[in-house]
Structures are given as C-alpha cells and as structure tokens.
Amino acid sequence: MKKIVLLVFIGIFISCKKETETNYGQPKHDETSVAVSGEELFSGKGTCTACHLSDQKVIGPSITEIAKIYKEKNASIVSFLKEEAEPIVDPSQYEVMKTNFAITKQMSDEELKALEAYMLSFAK
Numbered sequence: 001m002k003k004i005v006l007l008v009f010i011g012i013f014i015s016c017k018k019e020t021e022t023n024y025g026q027p028k029h030d031e032t033s034v035a036v037s038g039e040e041l042f043s044g045k046g047t048c049t050a051c052h053l054s055d056q057k058v059i060g061p062s063i064t065e066i067a068k069i070y071k072e073k074n075a076s077i078v079s080f081l082k083e084e085a086e087p088i089v090d091p092s093q094y095e096v097m098k099t100n101f102a103i104t105k106q107m108s109d110e111e112l113k114a115l116e117a118y119m120l121s122f123a124k
C-alpha cells in the first residue's frame, strides 16, 4: 500500500515538472520560430503579469496606462527594457521595475518587439 502512495507522489511530481519545463523551455523554439508571442512572453518567461495587470494598478502600473503614455509620447518600450531609456510612467517606483532588466536584457530584439507590440495593443 505504501508503495502505491509513493508511486502516485512520484507521478504527480514528474507531471508537475514536465509542465514547468514546457513553459520555460520556450526559448529553444523562439530561436527558430518566426513569430514570437508577446502575450506568452509577458505572462510566461517575462513574469511581467506578477506586477502588471491589463486595467488595474497592482505593484506596477496597468498595461493600459503604460501603453497610453508610451503612445502619447511616441516612446520606445524596447529601449526602456534594454535600460537605454529613462522611465516615463512612474519614475518614483523605477527601482522595483529595474530588477526585471536581468530578464529582459536576456531577450532578443524580436522578443522585446513582441512584448512592446503586445503592451501597446492595450492603448485605447
């Protein structure tokens, strides 16, 4: 009986592990695929959804607010995510956002452009 319980646990463990592996195993495909999904990067590899919701401020400003300001000012989210441009949405909270550049600087230009396009699509 104990053995069966143990096997079930091992089974659950392995299936969970596979799930995270498929989520984070994406870069391999991204290198070759033509279309990178900004939405997938935003909620997956980028973990941006931890602080940015579409319409509501949580830890970071909402995507809608960011998109509105970037469109108005015709600014580049790609440059911001490469740490090549100053914050224009909420400079007082910049330190919190800065921690993410470790992730975004690892992304290709294509991935950053996909992220930018995804975020800008929220502008009304």
Ligand code: HEC
Pocket: 042, 046, 047, 048, 049, 050, 051, 052, 059, 060, 061, 066, 077, 080, 081, 086, 087, 088, 089, 090, 091, 092, 093, 094, 095, 096, 097, 100, 103, 104, 115
């Ligand atoms: C730990 C929380 C957190 C995470 C995770 C996070 N952000 Fe942010 N983000 C913030 C905060 C806080 C601000 C407001 C400070 C600022 O404007 O720089 C912000 C601001 C921004 C801005 C506006 C910058 C500006 O000009 O002021 C963009 C664009 C942005 N985030 C994109 C992203 C993307 C893309 C990701 C995922 C790769 C991400 N964020 C992940 C907290 C976070």
